[in-house]
Each structure stands twice: as C-alpha cells, then as structure tokens.
Amino acid sequence: MDDTYSRDGTRADPPYLAADYRSTQTRAPSRPLIVIPQTLSEITGPIYGHADARPEEADLTRQHAGEPLGERILVRGRVLDEAGRPVPETLVEIWQCNAAGRYIHVADQHPAPLDPNFTGAGRCVTDADGVYEFTSIKPGAYPWRNHANAWRPAHIHFSLFGPSFLTRLVTQMYFPGDPLFAFDPIFNSVPDAKARARMVCQFDLDTTRPEWALGYTFDIVLRGPDATPQDPDHA
C-alpha cells in the first residue's frame, strides 16, 4: 500500500534516546520500532471539536483580574505541511512558565515567584490560511535537575494535530539568540543545526504592535504528503 504521508521528514526529529537528556535513559524504547503501512486508522485523526476553542483563550494576558508581569509579546505564524500548503482549522495548544521562570504547575519547585495574574495555558484554531496568533508574556529561563547548573532556555510548548493521526506534533518554540542553547540537552537532542533553527521564532517589527507588544513569528511545518514518485507498475 502506498504511503499517504512522507516518511523522510521524521529524520529531523530527535532520537528517543538522547544520552545528555537523562530522563530518556529509562523511557526510550530499547527495541526498534516496527514499520507498518499507513492504514485508514493512521490517515484519519481527530479533527472535530477543534472549533470549540474560544477567542479569549488565545490571549494569556487576559485570563485574570489583572495583567501578568513581564514583557508582553505576540506570537504569530502559519501552520503548513511539507508541501507548503496551509493547515486550516487545526487546534494549537500552548503552555509556558511566567516571566520569572516559574510554572503554575504543582510539580514546579523552582523558588521563583508565581504570578497571580498568569496561568500560562492557551489555545486557538488556525484560520483558513493556517494562521494562528497568541498574546502572552515572554517566559523566563528556569533551572532543572538534569545535570549540574542546568537551565532551560526560554520556550513555549506547542501542541498541534493537523489532519490525521500521523500529523500530530508536540514541540517547543525558542527565542532568538538565547545564550542557553549551547547547554540545553533538549534543544540539542535534534541532531541537525538547521532543524534546530526551525524551532526558534524570529523577532518581527511588522508583527510588533506599536506602544503595546513585541512581535515574533513562528511557522510550524507538519508532516505532509508523500512525495515519492509512484511506482509505474502500481499506478
């Protein structure tokens, strides 16, 4: 059976086992994955229910009585597939820490202040051109216990569905020029430097709103159609 979705794009992904990211050591499967054809179960996927996102959920600075502290930002981009086509009406879920580098999450023990006006969760649905936009504050860097003096570069978690089970993607968006890149085993789990650069947003003066917020652009490319030439004996 011919593939519906490309397989080579997955070369950009990190391996399951990344020696410098300690948690992978007991969680990465030790046996090779079993390659299977893309059946109806894989080329379908959850697409209904995404329109349930509410407009106010795309603005993380308006979820409480007051405004969160920090540098106000807009993050805007397009969700595309590998053929360059926009992915319309797909759900984008994000989460992040506050400007001080602290997550509201119960498991976060970093002794930086919580912000009573910031939850750090958002969602929206792409428009007909695949465009999404969030308003938030720039997340801070924070320490973690992976190794001595380990700090995560500032990032926002992104979760996307796309049109099928196979297009699902969870990634992290980083900010340009972060001095912590060189020391972060999660960022560097992606082997190829050009692929790592695709996880970094760009500052954009046109997206920046005067007297209001700095603008960043971040396009996200999901798995796209298989571009392997058809086998003439099979067509």
Added chain:
Amino acid sequence: MPERTPSQTVGPFLHLGLAPADYNFRPLFAPVLAEPGLAGTHIRIEGRISDGDGNGLPDALIEIWQADAQGRYAHPADGRALGSNSFRGFGRAPTDQAGEFFFATIKPGSVPGPHGRLQAPHINVGIFARGLLKRLFTRIYFAGEAMNATDPILALVPLERRQTLLATPDAQSSGVFRFEIRLQGQDETVFFDA
C-alpha cells in the same frame, strides 16, 4: 518546500497545556469518549505506563484514536462515515501519580486495511511524557478476538511480542480491559512507525 518542525518533549508540566482541569483552564478533551446512551459495547480500558525501572510514569499523557462500533472513523478520509455520528473517537488521559490511566469508550468495529483485508478491532494510542522526545505510537487489540489471527498489522509483529498489544479482560468486572504499557524491559510494548 518547507521542512518539518522537529518534535520536542512535552516535559513534566504538560498538564498545564494538555489536561488543564486542575489549573482553572477549560479542558477540551477527556478520557471519557462515550456517553452512556451511545450505541455499541461500552468498555473501560485501564492501564499503567512504566519505565525501564518498573516505575509508573506520573507525567505521561495517553491519547487514543478509534473507529465507532461499526468501524467508521469520524473523518473525511473515511468515506463510510456518517455526518450524524456523535462519536468523535478521540480521548486524552493524563496518568496519575502511580502511572495509571483509564478510558471509557465503546469497542471499535473492524476497519479496512491494506489490499482490502480487514483489520481486527483496535485502538491507536499516542504516548507523550517527560523523557519522550517524540510521541510513541502503539495499538490496543483485544485478547480473544478471532480476527486477530488475520490482522495485517499484528502479522508484522514477531509472535512472541504480540501479547504486549492485547488488552485483557478483567476477570472481576465485565467490560473492563487491562492494557499495560512498558517502555523498556522484558515485556517491552511494541511501538510502531507508520
């Protein structure tokens, strides 16, 4: 042509974005896929996900995708789907502190497979966690299902590993199945690449 955005781990704080009920943010998805009145055989799947040391994962998220009781997917690529079908077929469950999760759903029907062969009833499973740099993909099949013997995907799995894909009925409660996910070790779950 644009190139793929690489995958990254959900990290330990995934609940904030993906299962935010505890954070005063409205959850969109739930482990309950089927309301009581829905047509089909109602089942509950319970399981635990564990690491190479046998410890449960308190920071994992399991997503399932499945057909309805007639084997139809709520998706335009399935030409047999009914527009009126209220079953969306998608569920999401964070694990608890012990690594346990559950789904309340209906048993899927069999669905078409490659070369016109039917696939045995199954549920696609996606796994995210701290320490997983990309999603893991496995399938839940049902122990004792006659069609398992001819399923084209199970046929690709070495015989001695197939049992890791089988949900087993709970002897005590009817309609309850148990499905363990072992990321490493003796009975490491079979994971797929499609």
